[in-house]
Amino acid sequence: MIDWIAHFETGLGYRDFLSKYGTLLHSERWHSNLDSIELTESQKTLLGSFRRQMKVICLAGTWCGDCANQCPIFQRIVESAPNGSIDLRFLDRDAISPEFGSALKINGGQRVPALIFISEDGQEVARYGEKTLAKYRDEAARLEGISCSIGLGSGVPDKLRESVIAEWVDQFERAQLILRLSARLRSKYGD
Numbered sequence: 789m790i791d792w793i794a795h796f797e798t799g800l801g802y803r804d805f806l807s808k809y810g811t812l813l814h815s816e817r818w819h820s821n822l823d824s825i826e827l828t829e830s831q832k833t834l835l836g837s838f839r840r841q842m843k844v845i846c847l848a849g850t851w852c853g854d855c856a857n858q859c860p861i862f863q864r865i866v867e868s869a870p871n872g873s874i875d876l877r878f879l880d881r882d883a884i885s886p887e888f889g890s891a892l893k894i895n896g897g898q899r900v901p902a903l904i905f906i907s908e909d910g911q912e913v914a915r916y917g918e919k920t921l922a923k924y925r926d927e928a929a930r931l932e933g934i935s936c937s938i939g940l941g942s943g944v945p946d947k948l949r950e951s952v953i954a955e956w957v958d959q960f961e962r963a964q965l966i967l968r969l970s971a972r973l974r975s976k977y978g979d
Contacts (some may be wrong), residue, residue, distance in 0.1 A: 790891055793910040795884075796843050799877025802863045809880045810850035811883060818850070822860035824949075827868055827875070831957050835868040839979075840967035842913065843906040844876045844960075847884070847892055854859050855901045861956050862903070874960070894918055905963035916959045922951035 800808060806815045827835070846862060848855040859878070866874045881889070881900050889898050894917060902917030919927075926948050967973060 789833035790888070791910070792845070792904065792906045793843070793914055794846050795879065795888060796875075796877055796906060799845055799879045802859070802866075802876070802878065805848070805878035805880070806850060809883075814850040814856070817856040818860055821857055822863055825860050825864040825953065827864055827953065827957070831954070834867045834957065834961060835865060836870060838873040840964060840973060841873055841875070842849070842963055842967055843908070843946040844874060844963075845904040845906065846876060846878045846879050847881050847898075847904075847917070848900050849881045852881075852900050854923075858901050858919075858952065858956065860871045861953050862901075864953075865957060865960050869960075882914075892915050903959070905960075907967055907970070914959070914963045918935050920952050922948060922955055 800803075806818055810818065844862070848859055848861060863875055866876045881898055884892075892898065892902055892904070894902060899915075899918035902915065904915050905913040907913055
């Protein structure tokens, strides 16, 4: 069994993660994308309604274009939720233990970004990654051989970006609802 809390505690916040693992170019890409991420008012209202605390591990690489495009979305989501309801920590894919990395493989590979949602007491709630359905559909429609995003915000059409943001907000909501409706936690909090 994985000790999620132990791994979570080794993670870093958004800016500290970029400072430790990113080059200047990586940091510029991530920050540029962060500056361009806007949540809708309804998404902000939804995130503002979160009641349960959740911890979120993001397995990422600063060099990864998909991470440069998507991890800033996670940061915006955290910023829109009530203070402390979402505690997001980043772990570098290449710096984790082989055993932990093996447990987080997607389709046989260490794909990033990948999120693991954890309850306040260390129970795994959900996993999601490495791309949203909208992103997979977009890539399948443009299939022309092997390609990889380099994480430049201008390369993501607005409509696709809106869809990707919406899908990630949905995943955070899904994890929050699992926690909110948990009989164990409802008993603990009397709600």
